[in-house]
Amino acid sequence: MSYLLPHLHSGWAVDQAILAEEERLVIIRFGHDWDETCMQMDEVLASVAETIKNFAVIYLVDITEVPDFNTMYELYDPSTVMFFFRNKHIMIDLGTGNNNKINWALKDKQEFIDIVETVYRGARKGRGLVIAPKDYSTKYRY
Amino acid sequence: MATLADSFLADLDQLSDNEADAPNEVDLEADIMDEDVDGELADIEALNHDDLDSVSKLQKTQRYSNIMQKVEEALQKVPGISNAETNLEDDPEYQLIVECNALSVDIENEIVIIHNFIRDNYRLKFPELESLVHHPIDYARVVKKIGNETDLTLVDLEGILPSAIIMVVSVTASTTSGKPLPEENFQKTIDACDRALALDEAKKKVLDFVESRMGYIAPNLSAIVGSAVAAKLMGTAGGLSALAKMPACNVQLLGAKKRNLAGFSTATSQLRIGFIEQTEIFQMTPPPLAMRACRLVAAKSTLAARIDSTRGDPTGKSGRDLKEEIQKKIAKWQEPPPAKQPKPLPVPDSEPKKKRGGRRLRKMKERYAITDMRKLANRMQFGVPEESSLGDGLGEGYGMLGQAGNGKLRVSVGQSKLAAKVAKKFKEKSYGSSGATSGLTSSLAFTPVQGIELSNPQAHGSLLGSGTQSTYFSETGRFSKIRKT
Numbered sequence: 029m030s031y032l033l034p035h036l037h038s039g040w041a042v043d044q045a046i047l048a049e050e051e052r053l054v055i056i057r058f059g060h061d062w063d064e065t066c067m068q069m070d071e072v073l074a075s076v077a078e079t080i081k082n083f084a085v086i087y088l089v090d091i092t093e094v095p096d097f098n099t100m101y102e103l104y105d106p107s108t109v110m111f112f113f114r115n116k117h118i119m120i121d122l123g124t125g126n127n128n129k130i131n132w133a134l135k136d137k138q139e140f141i142d143i144v145e146t147v148y149r150g151a152r153k154g155r156g157l158v159i160a161p162k163d164y165s166t167k168y169r170y
Numbered sequence: 171m172a173t174l175a176d177s178f179l180a181d182l183d184q185l186s187d188n189e190a191d192a193p194n195e196v197d198l199e200a201d202i203m204d205e206d207v208d209g210e211l212a213d214i215e216a217l218n219h220d221d222l223d224s225v226s227k228l229q230k231t232q233r234y235s236n237i238m239q240k241v242e243e244a245l246q247k248v249p250g251i252s253n254a255e256t257n258l259e260d261d262p263e264y265q266l267i268v269e270c271n272a273l274s275v276d277i278e279n280e281i282v283i284i285h286n287f288i289r290d291n292y293r294l295k296f297p298e299l300e301s302l303v304h305h306p307i308d309y310a311r312v313v314k315k316i317g318n319e320t321d322l323t324l325v326d327l328e329g330i331l332p333s334a335i336i337m338v339v340s341v342t343a344s345t346t347s348g349k350p351l352p353e354e355n356f357q358k359t360i361d362a363c364d365r366a367l368a369l370d371e372a373k374k375k376v377l378d379f380v381e382s383r384m385g386y387i388a389p390n391l392s393a394i395v396g397s398a399v400a401a402k403l404m405g406t407a408g409g410l411s412a413l414a415k416m417p418a419c420n421v422q423l424l425g426a427k428k429r430n431l432a433g434f435s436t437a438t439s440q441l442r443i444g445f446i447e448q449t450e451i452f453q454m455t456p457p458p459l460a461m462r463a464c465r466l467v468a469a470k471s472t473l474a475a476r477i478d479s480t481r482g483d484p485t486g487k488s489g490r491d492l493k494e495e496i497q498k499k500i501a502k503w504q505e506p507p508p509a510k511q512p513k514p515l516p517v518p519d520s521e522p523k524k525k526r527g528g529r530r531l532r533k534m535k536e537r538y539a540i541t542d543m544r545k546l547a548n549r550m551q552f553g554v555p556e557e558s559s560l561g562d563g564l565g566e567g568y569g570m571l572g573q574a575g576n577g578k579l580r581v582s583v584g585q586s587k588l589a590a591k592v593a594k595k596f597k598e599k600s601y602g603s604s605g606a607t608s609g610l611t612s613s614l615a616f617t618p619v620q621g622i623e624l625s626n627p628q629a630h631g632s633l634l635g636s637g638t639q640s641t642y643f644s645e646t647g648r649f650s651k652i653r654k655t
Contacts (some may be wrong), residue, residue: 079515080515081514082514148517149518149519
């Protein structure tokens with residue numbers, strides 16, 4: 029489903045995308061289109077893109093094509109989703125320990141929309157860290 | 171009729187003469203009545219007459235033969251292009267067409283009269299037939315075919331009636347109570363049938379003629395429904411102006427036959443559609459949309475008829491436009507509905523909340539507020555293991571509830587602010603209460619620590635606060651549990 033979403037092909041483009049967006053959340057998925065995890069994530073992203081277009085915009089970045097952020101954002105996972113608002117990285121407490129990003133494939137559309145809404149609310153209020161509506165820690169998996 | 175004055179005079183006479191003149195009066199009035207009735211009921215009575223000629227006079231009239239002759243001549247002629255420049259009303263051909271329309275209506279009426287005559291006669295032979303075959307011409311044909319035959323299996327009705335009806339007719343005939351007609355009556359009936367069929371033929375001829383001139387008379391109407399149907403519509407309505415004055419819903423029904431379904435469902439039989447069903451547009455429409463299409467065609471053809479009746483557009487362009495419009499509409503009906511677009515979510519918190527504060531909201535909040543007991547159960551004291559429902563940390567934990575030093579196993583419902591307010595108001599009003607605490611709250615608690623503990627029930631308000639205050643996380647709390655001595 030990655031073909032339905034806009035790709036950013038250079039570091040400069042990524043910077044501009046984050047900088048230029050004033051009113052909306054910028055959601056960037058770092059990874060590879062061919063990656064299995066990314067494919068799952070893109071499926072969800074593409075299906076909600078139209079629904080959340082009023083307050084969030086989604087971009088895809090290939091980390092091989094654009095390696096500029098790999099060290100800065102520690103992009104070692106197959107798929108990484110990060111949130112930015114007015115040139116600021118918004119952290120989310122997902123209960124996983126890594127508050128910087130979603131580094132697995134979320135398979136539920138509504139869960140993703142809920143996270144985006146929460147991030148947007150928090151970011152509008154000037155928070156740098158928001159708490160996700162659902163705890164994704166392994167504690168609830170067992 | 172006797173005038174009002176006469177009747178008043180009669181009344182006076184009656185009063186004065188005391189019924190002496192009354193019989194006369196009645197006779198007089200009865201005479202007058204008789205004359206009136208005779209005039210009106212002439213044809214009805216004639217129906218029961220034996221003589222067919224007294225019933226149907228149309229064929230013998232000068233007008234009928236004149237028009238029929240002209241029509242036949244005109245049909246022989248190649249329909250030349252009439253000079254459209256002359257005024258339509260003066261054109262002899264137009265006059266003829268107007269007459270033809272009038273005549274076709276007359277023929278229709280005549281057929282109905284003859285039909286009545288045939289029915290009245292044939293009822294003796296086959297009383298049920300009239301309820302099985304409604305259409306006058308069909309009836310006449312069937313009567314002619316059956317004749318005086320008693321055994322219907324010998325009669326082949328194929329081609330006259332639909333096969334379902336043929337079956338019903340033959341079954342009914344086998345049980346009918348009718349008897350063969352006497353020769354004289356039978357001959358008359360057959361004559362009447364012939365006459366009805368002849369009239370039908372004549373009507374067809376007239377319609378053919380009108381149809382051939384339709385492009386000239388009603389270019390717009392014939393552009394929509396085709397000249398054949400246009401001629402039929404005009405003929406049935408009784409002329410173009412009559413058709414123009416007709417509402418569209420009636421145009422739709424023009425030529426609708428009363429059909430005998432022989433017990434079949436009415437669901438699929440299009441009972442309410444007349445000549446419109448013969449139009450090309452109607453035939454091209456899929457059955458589910460047929461009724462809608464029919465209404466549409468009827469409405470537009472009425473408009474076209476109105477244009478034609480005033481000679482608004484002799485070129486027929488409006489008619490073609492209307493037809494195109496109809497076809498576009500029908501095509502549009504058959505399109506699938508547009509795909510549903512996903513509706514984007516609104517921006518969170520973009521619109522202000524509708525619900526504001528107020529007494530009712532405060533009350534509701536209070537009603538659903540977390541209770542003190544629940545608050546205690548949700549809290550843990552630092553360094554103290556909690557009690558649990560199954561013991562040993564299994565099951566549901568009780569938190570600070572029922573722990574030693576707490577002095578509370580059951581927390582009494584704290585007085586609500588609202589209730590306090592009301593109580594205060596109440597007190598101010600009348601009773602000077604002592605302000606003593608309620609006697610219902612117990613200060614006795616059985617705790618896991620064996621023994622009885624006495625505590626001040628009023629202290630629980632401050633104790634709740636101490637749940638946080640005494641812990642490590644509170645502002646006033648100390649790091650170490652060891653206090654300075």
